[in-house]
Amino acid sequence: MSHDQHFRVWRGDSDKGELVDYPVLVNEGEVVLDIIHRLQQTEAQDLAVRWNCKAGKCGSCSVEINGRPRLACMTRMSTFEEDEVITVTPLRTFPVIRDLVTDVSFNYTKAREIPSFAPPEGVEPGEYRMAQVDVERSQEFRKCIECYLCQNTCHVVRDHEENKENFAGPRYLMRIAELDMHPLDAADRKEAAQEEHGLGYCNITKCCTEVCPEHIKITDNALIPLKERVVDRKYDPLVWLGSKIGIG
Ligand code: SF4
Ligand code: F3S
Ligand code: FES
Numbered sequence: 001m002s003h004d005q006h007f008r009v010w011r012g013d014s015d016k017g018e019l020v021d022y023p024v025l026v027n028e029g030e031v032v033l034d035i036i037h038r039l040q041q042t043e044a045q046d047l048a049v050r051w052n053c054k055a056g057k058c059g060s061c062s063v064e065i066n067g068r069p070r071l072a073c074m075t076r077m078s079t080f081e082e083d084e085v086i087t088v089t090p091l092r093t094f095p096v097i098r099d100l101v102t103d104v105s106f107n108y109t110k111a112r113e114i115p116s117f118a119p120p121e122g123v124e125p126g127e128y129r130m131a132q133v134d135v136e137r138s139q140e141f142r143k144c145i146e147c148y149l150c151q152n153t154c155h156v157v158r159d160h161e162e163n164k165e166n167f168a169g170p171r172y173l174m175r176i177a178e179l180d181m182h183p184l185d186a187a188d189r190k191e192a193a194q195e196e197h198g199l200g201y202c203n204i205t206k207c208c209t210e211v212c213p214e215h216i217k218i219t220d221n222a223l224i225p226l227k228e229r230v231v232d233r234k235y236d237p238l239v240w241l242g243s244k245i246g247i248g
Contacts, residue, residue: 002027003082007035009047010089013098019087020044026077032088033061033072036100048099056213059147063100064089069149069211093152106164107148110172113197117179118187134183140221141178143214144171150208150218156201167198170208170218177222180229190230199226 007022022043024035036049052058054073061072066087080086094102119125151169152158168176176197180189193199204227206219216222 005035005077005080005082006085007039008085008087009036009039009044009100011044011047011099012096014096017096017099019089026082028078030077031073032063032065032070032075032077032086035077035086036072036088048097048101050101057145059145062091062147062149062152064091069153071147071149071213074213091148091152093158094148104148107146107151107169107171110168110197111175113168114172114175114179115187117182117185120184120186123184128184130183134181137181137221138178140216141174143216144174145214146171147213149211149213153207153211154202155205155207156198163198163201167201170202170223173197173199173202173226174216174218174222177226180226190233193226194230199223199230202227 003026004023005026007024008019009022010017011020012018022039024038024042026035031054033049033051033054036047040047040049049061049063049072051061051073053060056071056074059071062069063072064070065072065075067089069091072088088100090096090100091102091104094104094106097103119128148171151171154170156167157163157169173193176189176193176199179185179187180193202223204219204224209217209219212218
């Protein structure tokens with residue numbers, strides 16, 4: 001079964017833009033990205049949208065649909081009423097390049113600011129041994145497809161451009177947590193998490209977790225444990241002393 005639906009899509013560039021109305025055909029089984037593609041084939045041939053896999057795995061097609069950050073390729077049209085207006089807008093937290101495409105380089109900058117895995121001294125590659133429980137813990141975090149929906153949603157930066165410099169965002173605080181919990185990582189990440197990457201800005205609202213298409217428990221399994229580890233270090237005098245004299 002097919003029907004016509006009222007789409008409203010943000011069109012514009014970094015200077016100005018507006019919502020434009022389009023009546024568009026919807027077929028059974030389609031997702032929002034199918035409808036964007038139909039608009040590109042018909043009434044809006046120059047409509048810009050970023051996408052790649054159409055399978056929820058590349059993380060490219062992040063937009064806001066009726067104000068909710070979503071993957072366009074994983075949002076089924078059947079979840080809307082047929083007479084509902086569907087409004088599609090670019091991610092709000094990042095600068096617009098054109099139409100639905102935003103400049104997400106903030107995230108690449110934050111990724112580069114986190115030092116990579118630091119292997120322990122005297123252990124050669126191939127000699128690493130880890131408990132299964134430690135492997136499984138980091139595997140949850142490694143499901144991340146870097147869609148940046150969590151980065152876009154977190155209120156710390158969503159309406160506060162001024163916080164961007166000092167806040168890595170949930171995806172990259174999760175990366176720090178993953179490394180800090182890694183039994184073989186030799187770097188000390190706790191102080192940097194707090195002082196350089198803005199862990200203290202996170203007040204555990206869990207909005208990041210709610211929008212994650214991979215259902216990663218970002219707040220419960222990464223951010224709260226990282227906060228606990230940082231607090232342990234800061235307020236436990238024995239741990240603090242140990243770290244000062246090299247036995248921590
Ligand atoms: Fe996307 Fe989830 Fe990764 Fe955030 S943690 S970038 S929401 S997949
Ligand atoms: Fe932001 Fe997630 Fe913390 S939404 S405030 S990073 S719990
Ligand atoms: Fe790859 Fe949507 S197109 S996640």
